[in-house]
Amino acid sequence: MFDRRQILASLGTALGTAAMATAFPNALWAAPIKPDEASALLVIDVQNCFLPGGSLAVKDGEQVVPVINRIAKGFANVALTQDWHTSGHVSFASTHQGKKPFETVTLPYGKQVLWPDHCVQGTDGAGLSKDLSIPQAGLIIRKGFHKDVDSYSAFTEADGKTTTGLAAYLKARKVKRVFLAGLATDFCVGWSALDARKAGFETYVVEDACRGIDTQGSLAKAWADMAKAGVKRIQSADIAI
């Protein structure tokens, strides 16, 4: 029930950061991270298609919802994303003759994993989970709506150049730090985190507020790429709400 970090976090709240740093000098204790006005939570693709019963259900995907709802209480700035494909989208295996989901094809912008049809614009599957409870969220950004280009990232499409406008929006709102949560760790969360770094944001991925698809080693690769790019891997308990 109680993990060491949570006990230490409560003790830290009671004693203060300086006293804790003296008591636990060997980095056993990390000061909780307090979201401020310059922090934004990005809730990535918590959509019915990625949840149990959905066409591209992520294992245990529903478990992220209560965690996200809890941490969201600590954020004044929240943006949600929706994967928002056309029917016959280039990322769908059904669009490519003889191809099956999880196989790959080479497109003009590079290698593309092929998926079951998912998150088609306006369908129930593309809807956000009804269990998300983040009334203060100020922006819903949709991505992947160009038929011939995928967009795992909330910032830049898979062609590597077409922007969704998210970085400009966050910068206009004076956001410096982004925290990512949602589905899936190794695709839309991971690519968004890498692009957040490229756009100059301090970037945190909240591991227990995410779940991965993990196809062909994608989950380990995503964490390795994120570590290399300076993305900070944290747990929801590290965030002071």
Ligand code: VGL
């Ligand atoms: C995603 C695969 C295809 C995601 C979206 O949200 O991670 N993954 N489209």
Ligand code: ZN
């Ligand atoms: Zn997609």
